[in-house]
Amino acid sequence: EAGVAQSPRYKIIEKRQSVAFWCNPISGHATLYWYQQILGQGPKLLIQFQNNGVVDDSQLPKDRFSAERLKGVDSTLKIQPAKLEDSAVYLCASSLIGRTQETQYFGPGTRLLVL
Amino acid sequence: QQQVKQSPQSLIVQKGGISIINCAYENTAFDYFPWYQQFPGKGPALLIAIRPDVSEKKEGRFTISFNKSAKQFSLHIMDSQPGDSATYFCAAKEYGNKLVFGAGTILRVKS
Numbered sequence: 001e002a003g004v005a006q007s008p009r010y011k012i013i014e015k016r017q018s019v020a021f022w023c024n025p026i027s028g029h030a031t032l033y034w035y036q037q038i039l040g041q042g043p044k045l046l047i048q049f050q051n052n053g054v055v056d057d058s059q060l061p062k063d064r065f066s067a068e069r070l071k072g073v074d075s076t077l078k079i080q081p082a083k084l085e086d087s088a089v090y091l092c093a094s095s096l097i098g099r100t101q102e103t104q105y106f107g108p109g110t111r112l113l114v115l
Numbered sequence: 116q117q118q119v120k121q122s123p124q125s126l127i128v129q130k131g132g133i134s135i136i137n138c139a140y141e142n143t144a145f146d147y148f149p150w151y152q153q154f155p156g157k158g159p160a161l162l163i164a165i166r167p168d169v170s171e172k173k174e175g176r177f178t179i180s181f182n183k184s185a186k187q188f189s190l191h192i193m194d195s196q197p198g199d200s201a202t203y204f205c206a207a208k209e210y211g212n213k214l215v216f217g218a219g220t221i222l223r224v225k226s
Contacts, residue, residue, distance in 0.1 A: 108158050
């Protein structure tokens with residue numbers, strides 16, 4: 001079974017530029033998550049999709065971050081414009097639906113450095 | 116607001132020793148408590164998980180101890196090996212499968 005795919009793996013940009021990250025979840029997983037992991041901290045949920053609808057985006061800085069999941073499969077996360085404090089690893093995860101299907105499977109992440 | 120507090124930040128254990136990582140939470144609505152293991156350059160991977168109706172769960176060398184009244188849970192790694200050197204995160208699940216993570220513990224097992 002293929003895992004969660006993410007690209008690019010690394011990205012370096014100047015502040016105020018825009019950047020986009022792509023995620024392809026495990027086949028059949030209806031729920032998709034984007035996390036931000038700042039160095040030395042645990043992952044923080046930014047947004048959660050179920051199929052192509054948003055379940056939770058309470059911690060997404062909506063003035064600069066946006067995400068979409070067209071057709072309920074792939075997803076993109078965009079930052080525009082980027083700030084220095086956005087430097088982090090952006091992790092995508094996916095899971096099945098159901099009370100006993102809580103396991104979230106993470107991709108390798110995209111490491112973003114904002115200069 | 117840190118909903119899940121994890122300690123210690125880092126831990127050095129001799130090969131063959133026991134590694135113990137502790138977590139505490141406040142929100143009694145949490146209903147699932149996983150531990151994730153993360154190697155450098157990789158995403159976190161589920162190691163072991165427990166529900167609050169169980170006080171202990173063991174899988175191989177890994178054991179979760181859960182104290183519902185104290186709102187604490189811990190990970191014990193028996194016979195720790197150099198290959199266990201990684202960052203460990205505790206987490207707690209609230210509504211809608213939303214995970215709240217602790218800050219992580221960097222474990223180094225010395226051979």
